[in-house]
Amino acid sequence: MLQTSARLLRLLSLLQTHRDWTGPELADRLQVSGRTVRRDVDRLRELGYPVDAAPGVAGGYRLGAGAELPPLLLDDDEAVAVAVGLRTAAGGTVAGIEETSVRALLKLEQVLPNHLRRRVNALHSYTVPLMGTPTTVDARALTVIAGACRDHERLRFGYRSRVGDGSRRLVEPHALVSTGRRWYLLAWDCGREDWRTFRVDRIAAIPVTDRRFDPRPPPDPDVAAYVGRAISQNAYRHVARVVLHCPASQVAEWVGPAFGTLVEIDDSRCELRTGSDHLEQLALWIAMLRVEFEVVEPLELKDALRSVSARLERAAAR
Secondary structure, three states: OHHHHHHHHHHHHHHHOOOOOHHHHHHHHHOHHHHHHHHHHHHHHHHHOOOOOOOOOOOOOOEEEOOOOOOOOOOOHHHHHHHHHHHHHHHOEEOOHHHHHHHHHHHHHOOOOHHHHHEEEEEEEHHHHHHHHOOEEEEEHHHHHHHHHOOOOOEEEEEEEEOOEEEEEEEEEEEEEOOOOEEEEEEEEEEOOOOEEHHHHHHEEEEEEEOOOOOOOOOOHHHHHHHHHHHHHHOOOOOEEEEOOOOOOHHHHOOOOOOEEEEEEOOOOEEEEEEEEEHHHHHHHHOOOOOOOOEEEHHHHHHHHHHHHHHHHHHHHH
């Protein structure tokens, strides 16, 4: 049988799995009587842990939310995951939490056993980010938007378009989508009466919540795919359709949701739908897929291909 202090830690660990436990289930896990479980629950409450209890046959115990954050019990894999996440957040895409992440990481690493600290340090030391400098967003803006999505509250905010034009928006937020470098909000635009995708870093200041709304079905059950199509095509000055002479599976790993969509034509061809503000950049990127292709639209993309080809030829001849 576990000693009292060890048993309390074990009980707290079980309650932190965020599920309801009946008294008999906890007694069985801890190998004690139901009376001991009730006494240990009372001890946790005296220590400041808000343990909720529901009476009756279907009742049970659950760790509730209190006024202060109680100490957390993490297993080895959870501790490593939290430490890695904090290190990533310290240099990630959400502005304003870098210093807080570092402070939390220092507290965690002080109590990490040596074997876990070595795991975290190895993962950090031998991991090299491939992406360039990401666009950062305000952490407060993200939390306000996420809360409005959860609570079905309208949002009001100023928005700056791709070309710098400003506007005021009233939206019904549905979901936040992260591509790893940028954050996007999918929302129903009340003024335009249509679904829109907003880059969060272009939202001015902190959005203001408005009255509640009845959520409507999203434009696509796969929200991430819908946003991927929107940001890879609709957000750009030029939208292109190109037939690639290869199966979609051959280039799928190079064409992520933020870069375009692939539509299978047959076993040997697929159509790439993508966009860019600069046709020559688009021409070069398509050429880097290293497959034969033909331009469907726009025809100006062919001129961009000729321009890029001529520049490469001159460079090769020098």
